[in-house]
Amino acid sequence: MKYKANRVLGVKPKRRLQIIFFLCICFLLVFWFECRIFSQGLNRKGSRHKFLEKFREEEGDTLWHGESGESSVNSISFQVLSWRPRALYFPNFVTAKQCQSIIEIAKSNLKPSGLALRKGETAESTKGIRTSSGTFISASDDSTGVLDIVERKIARATMIPRSHGEAFNVLRYEIGQRYVAHYDAFNPAEYGQRSSQRIASFLVYLSDVEEGGETMFPYENGANMGVGYDYKRCIGLKVKPRQGDGLLFYSLFPNGTIDKTSLHGSCPVIKGEKWVATKWINDQEM
Template sequence: MKSKTVKGNWSLRTKKFGLPSLFFICVFFFLAGFFGASLFSESQEKVYYPRPRARLLDSATEETEYNLLTSGESGDNSITLIPFQVLSWKPRALYFPNFASAEQCETIIDIAKEGLKPSTLALRNGETEESTKGIRTSSGVFISAAEDKTGTLDVIEEKIARATRIPRNHGEAFNILRYEIGQKYASHYDAFNPAEYGPQKSQRIASFLLYLSDVPDGGETMFPFENGLNMDGSYNYEDCTGLRVRPRRGDGLLFYSLFPNGTIDPTSLHGSCPVIKGRKWVATKWIRDQEQDDHDV
């Protein structure tokens, strides 16, 4: 009876659908299986061979909501977003586009013009002003945020503190510099090696450069030892080589002179290439490992 029932059911099915219907059903399932296999294969490729993302971290949008914690007395109750680009890990150098507005840059230049004097050097043991002549040929002036009646340097100093995560009272006064055509600063370290400069009350751990003007040609900030280059003893401390950062008005450059363990990073050697065309203005903020008076240098 089972065989008759099966036969009867099959007969009813074939009569109901017919050969043309069965043909189209077979084609339908074949195509569905084909495209299904293709989609599955593509999904497998995405799992095992992901495409590189253009950005590792996405900037927060206005629609993003954060569940903020209650801050301490010296903290903030809001989030600060300051875009940056990592230029190098050896040395640790970060670039901050559009860090300051054109108006802020012009204001800083105006308040610095009257007090410019030839830039000086911190002399190592055995050096004299005569023996170091020509190493640094710019003009500059030290101005603290408290001395700026416009309040511009106060705003910039606060933003630098947020960008570096180092309290603003660890910074020296701003050293605002002007480089004319042909002027430069030969490669040097911002940190002071006690073996060369004697005991230090505190140490420069980082430097923040705010470019106040565009420079059509020359004037780049250079890191000749970037990623271990030119460290074979042949570098003469004058050549403009290695990683070079072109000044652009309003942009900032942060680099660290010390490793986290407090020793000097040998790849943090840097200098200012000679200006070939135009004029270079830059505001430098040196940051130390201890709290500083605004006028300490």
């Protein structure tokens, strides 16, 4: 009985101690080996991190670029507002100081906004369609250099060269003023053949508007088409002006035909004042 009492699971006490000691040694070896692997992984990761930091310090976190490319990485934040029409929103595209500078440049040259006339239309028959005041300013005529900066940024955002852009049309909308829904592109059947066509428009909102003054797209996603839409109504997708923000929309499809959903207008200002700078972009150099 004493012999049986000193055995556990059929193993003698002395043998049992040897087995326990051996298992402890194995466990320690496994633990040491795993620590070595983990440590080497961290070292490799740290070395890679240091290599990337060194690369970024030396190369400026850039990629190889073409002769006409840029030597630094830039990011311009935007939000896709719609695919029909293709409309993108750029928050904080320019600074408040730049906005005020453009307004000051334009203030002394404002005149009643003009309107491109269709065949058979007259200034009298189109009265009330566009009631804002505005002026055209080229970046080359701006001694402050602000419009040059904005124009370059628009070219980066659209990937269309500056040479394809018209002069900035800076507009002021006072209470009750508006622009009835229209197309920026010119339908040859209505306006006749032209040497170039407007493919996109970039709006820079120079001021906040307390109420009203939204840029609206009544045909967004095919809505209100073919139902006798009243062009004076302010419905559909509406973009509220916020100082410094930008809005880009395309008037043409890639195949050159007019996107019918790009119909847009400016809702009447109800309270406050609206300032906006528009850059029309053409398919030909201007």
